[in-house]
Amino acid sequence: MIELNNISKSYSKHIKAVDAINLHVENGEIFGFLGPNGAGKTTTIKMITGILEPDEGEVLINQISMNQSPYEAKKSFGFVPDDPDIFPRLKAIEYLQFMGNIYDVPTEVRSVKIAEMARRFELTESLSNRIQSFSHGMRQKLMIMGALLHTPDVWILDEPMTGLDPRSSYQLKEMMREHADSGKTVFFSTHVLDVAERICDRVAVIDHGHILFCGTMDDMRHHFQSTRSLEDMFLQLVEEMRPGAGEQT
Amino acid sequence: MRGIKRTLSLACVMLKGNGLANINGDSRKKNKWLxxxxxxxxxxxxxxxxxxxxxxxxxxxxxxxxxxxxxQILIGLYVSVAVVFIFLFGIVYVISIFYHSSDTEKLLPLPLKPDYMISAKLIITALYEYVFVIVLIVPPLLVYGLTGNEAWYYFFSVAVVVLLLPIIPLCIASVMVMLIMRFTPFARNKDRFSMISGLLAMGLALAFIIATQSMSAFSQEDLILLLQSGVQDLSGLTAVVFPGVSAASAALTADSAVSALSALLLLAALSAIALLSHWQPQKVFISKVSWDFLPHRQNRSSLLKTFCAGNRSQAVHLLR
Known part of the structure; x- marks a missing residue:
């Protein structure tokens, strides 16, 4: 479960990257976080994962406050960053062992999990290769494996589909569904609205640091009284938020 | 115990993963064995x-x-030159490992206590210093001991001094770096820093070689006078700036095992005090580091703002 209570973050006196947003992501759901470039998605994710501290408000992961107990809060989620470049000279298996050590995953359990995930992502043959020899997509898959090694209650992904081939993208969506179906939480940001439309139980649309909409796809269609695609509704939402949009209508 | 294991695991991964300990060549090259x-x-x-x-x-x-x-003034010379070199290279290493290493932001979402990260980075910095000390200071100290048929406790003192000597100058260097990064912008630019540190390393190496070779141009009497006055000045200065220099010299010139051990104990105590007292500033320091590594300009300015406002606890939180 993820709870964002009135969190704000500003980088300058005049601009708030995230402005008093509230979100409640339940166990067992896949939650899509959508928004155009510079909307505040990555800032929000950085606050959720403890990279940045909110100026105001509170982040709770599984009821644990990121501000008060960051160590415990960080143990309960797995994070896949949008930039998968880390420790390029390590071998893939060494990186996974390191992640296993950090999250205290028993050796037998991690061996089984690594083997299973490597098979799904077709990385079995590459585990003994250095990360620097991997393509962007392969690195992305490795980050996903590292984040899931300790079977976290909350799985957070920042733009996870970038660079993945269709088969891996399909596998990832399957894994997200399985994760949510086992009663755990999946929270991810994406630009690919098609993906969000197909796999998300709920979505939130953020722009200029404000949540424009939060609910199920049906809620959104009801809100717009339309059967249009998510892309159309998303564009309309974002368009309405643009400065001066209200004056024109 | 678990903390130590985790710290060592982190240090190994940082050392290997960023290619800091890489002498295996570029694995992308066809003839990597060559x-x-x-x-x-x-x-x-x-x-x-x-x-x-x-x-x-x-x-x-x-x-x-x-x-x-x-x-015996040679001992003072070696110890003093060693701490000066350790200190100067320490500044370069600390900036490079704490600030200009790209792993900090990647590690922030992981459940790692700040102490583990500081310790791991400090271990890597110390390893670099030890390589330098082993190559540059151990050979003359061993030659000195072997040619003078020194007692066993001299060689024991060499081992302990080599182990402890880098700690105090390294701690002072890391606190100085914190101040440099806080108040001056020059080292924040990675390219500019690489150029300056490269020039510094070249300059020091050149000065060392010239100083060594130019000694042959002096007459024996002149050389003795030069060394006597020069070493006294240098030892006096380094003993004031780097506590522990006198204890290290005393251990290496001791005429009994008891006095050697006493001096070593004093050096160990001073090193421990330096290590402990530099820990808290270091926490603030590493928080500042994370500011430098956050990829987005806004994030950097946000953290800079936090620091300028003196709200260090907020920045320290970044590494919790």
Whole structure:
């Protein structure tokens, strides 16, 4: 479960990257976080994962406050960053062992999990290769494996589909569904609205640091009284938020 | 115990994963074995060359100073030169490992306590210093001991001094870096920093070689006078700036095992105090580091703002 209570973050006196947003992501759901470039998605994710501290408000992961107990809060989620470049000279298996050590995953359990995930992502043959020899997509898959090694209650992904081939993208969506179906939480940001439309139980649309909409796809269609695609509704939402949009209508 | 294991695991991963300990060549090259062998030969040659150079100069100086009964000033010279070099290279290493290493932001979402990260980075920095000390200071100290038939406790003192000597200058260097990064912008630019540190390293190496070779141009009497006054000045200065220098020198020139051990205990105590007292500033320091590594300009300015406002606890939180 993820709870964002009135969190704000500003980088300058005049601009708030995230402005008093509230979100409640339940166990067992896949939650899509959508928004155009510079909307505040990555800032929000950085606050959720403890990279940045909110100026105001509170982040709770599984009821644990990121501000008060960051160590415990960080143990309960797995994070896949949008930039998968880390420790390029390590071998893939060494990186996974390191992640296993950090999250205290028993050796037998991690061996089984690594083997299973490597098979799904077709990385079995590459585990003994250095990360620097991997393509962007392969690195992305490795980050996903590292984040899931300790079977976290909350799985957070920042733009996870970038660079993945269709088969891996399909596998990832399957894994997200399985994760949510086992009663755990999946929270991810994406630009690919098609993906969000197909796999998300709920979505939130953020722009200029404000949540424009939060609910199920049906809620959104009801809100717009339309059967249009998510892309159309998303564009309309974002368009309405643009400065001066209200004056024109 | 678990903390130590985790810290060591993190240090190993940082060392290996960022290529800091890489002498295996570029794995992307077709003939990586050739590249690996080339790296080994080059580094081995450099290490042997520097060791022989410092060892031979120690031998020459001992022969010059021994008849006048002044050979013990060599110990003061080695210890003082060592701490100055350790301190200067320490500044470069700390900036490079704490600030300009790209792993900090990647590690922030992981459940790692700030102490583990500081310790791991400090271990890596210390390892670099030890490589430097082993190549540059150990050979002359061993030559000094072997040619003078020194007692067992001299060699024991060499081992302990080599282990402890880098700690105090390294701690002072890391606190100084914190101040440099806080108040001056020059080292924040990675390219500019690389250029300046490269020039510094070249300058120091050149100065060392010129100083070693120019000694042969002096007459024996002039050389003795020069060394006597120069070493006294240098030892006096370094003893004030770096507590522990006097204890290290005393341990290496002790005439009994008891006095050597007492001096070593004093050095160990001073090193422990330096390590502990630099820990808290270091926490603030590493928080500042994370500011430098956050990729987005806004994030950086946000953290800078936090620091300028003096709200360090908020920045420290970044590494919790």
């Amino acid at each position: 590249s690996k062998a080339g790296n080994f030969i080059l580094l081995g040659f450099l290490a042997v060359y520097m060791s022989v150079l410092t060892g031979v100069s120690a031998l020459t100086l001992r022969r010059v100073l021994e008849p006048a009964g002044l050979h």
